[in-house]
Amino acid sequence: MSPTTAAxxxxxxxxxxxxxxxxxxxxxGNDVVIAGTGLSAVLSxxxxxxxxxxxxxxxxxxxxxxxxxxxxxxxxxTTVSGTSNSxxxxxxxxxxxxxxxxxxxxxxxxxxxxxxxxxxxxxxxVRFGPSSATFTVVSSTQIIATAPPGTGTTTPGGTxxxxxxxxxxxxxx
Numbered sequence: 460m461s462p463t464t465a466a467x468x469x470x471x472x473x474x475x476x477x478x479x480x481x482x483x484x485x486x487x488g489n490d491v492v493i494a495g496t497g498l499s500a501v502l503s504x505x506x507x508x509x510x511x512x513x514x515x516x517x518x519x520x521x522x523x524x525x526x527x528x529x530x531x532x533x534x535x536x537t538t539v540s541g542t543s544n545s546x547x548x549x550x551x552x553x554x555x556x557x558x559x560x561x562x563x564x565x566x567x568x569x570x571x572x573x574x575x576x577x578x579x580x581x582x583x584x585v586r587f588g589p590s591s592a593t594f595t596v597v598s599s600t601q602i603i604a605t606a607p608p609g610t611g612t613t614t615p616g617g618t619x620x621x622x623x624x625x626x627x628x629x630x631x632x
Contacts, residue, residue, distance in 0.1 A: 471540060474544055475544060479491065482581070488527075492522060507528055556576040591607065
């Protein structure tokens with residue numbers, strides 16, 4: 460009898476098709492899912508020149524923690540079979556608030572408040588204390604929000620340093 464030999468099948472060169480999300484904060488730390496093919500036996504994941512922490516899922520997906528960075532960088536995956544194509548990832552600087560058009564309003568909410576600051580174009584939420592507000596991004600320096608109902612004084616917090624807002628009791632309350 461002759462011995463049988465197993466055929467060695469080379470691993471496919473990795474190819475990435477999407478990053479979800481394709482942007483995040485300059486501080487990094489957010490979860491990014493990289494989808495593609497040939498994503499097994501991963502050696503490294505790079506966001507520009509920075510190496511990211513990753514966990515292999517099936518050979519079509521990687522869970523990655525974005526490293527800190529700035530601007531737009533190329534993301535690629537290196538496996539034992541080679542380095543993938545690159546996709547762009549955009550780092551957004553944190554928003555800052557400098558002023559509110561009005562700093563108080565009725566406890567019933569509903570008044571329009573213009574928020575002024577920097578890096579506001581990528582805003583995903585506006586909060587007055589613990590309450591979410593509806594809002595429209597006007598530009599990178601301005602958002603118009605509708606104050607939700609509330610009481611007391613909101614305190615700065617959240618992603619940007621906040622600006623205080625005081626709820627005033629309606630006459631007869």
